[in-house]
Amino acid sequence: MSEVEKNKLFVGNLNYAVTEDMLSDLFSGVEGVKVVEAKVISDKFSGRSKGFGFVEMSSEDEAKK
Numbered sequence: 001m002s003e004v005e006k007n008k009l010f011v012g013n014l015n016y017a018v019t020e021d022m023l024s025d026l027f028s029g030v031e032g033v034k035v036v037e038a039k040v041i042s043d044k045f046s047g048r049s050k051g052f053g054f055v056e057m058s059s060e061d062e063a064k065k
Contacts, residue, residue, distance in 0.1 A: 006060040012052045034058045
């Protein structure tokens with residue numbers, strides 16, 4: 001059984017035009033938060049966004065903010 005990542009957030013209901021940079025910039029705007037990685041999930045055949053993604057912060061406390 002793998003450990004749950006408590007510093008990674010699921011972000012749903014994204015506009016299909018949202019990029020990983022846009023997602024990272026949005027969460028980086030929160031004071032005291034450092035985004036480690038932002039990932040928008042896309043369809044492997046079409047390359048189109050599936051409308052959701054994940055944002056990883058450097059700590060669990062930052063993810064709670």
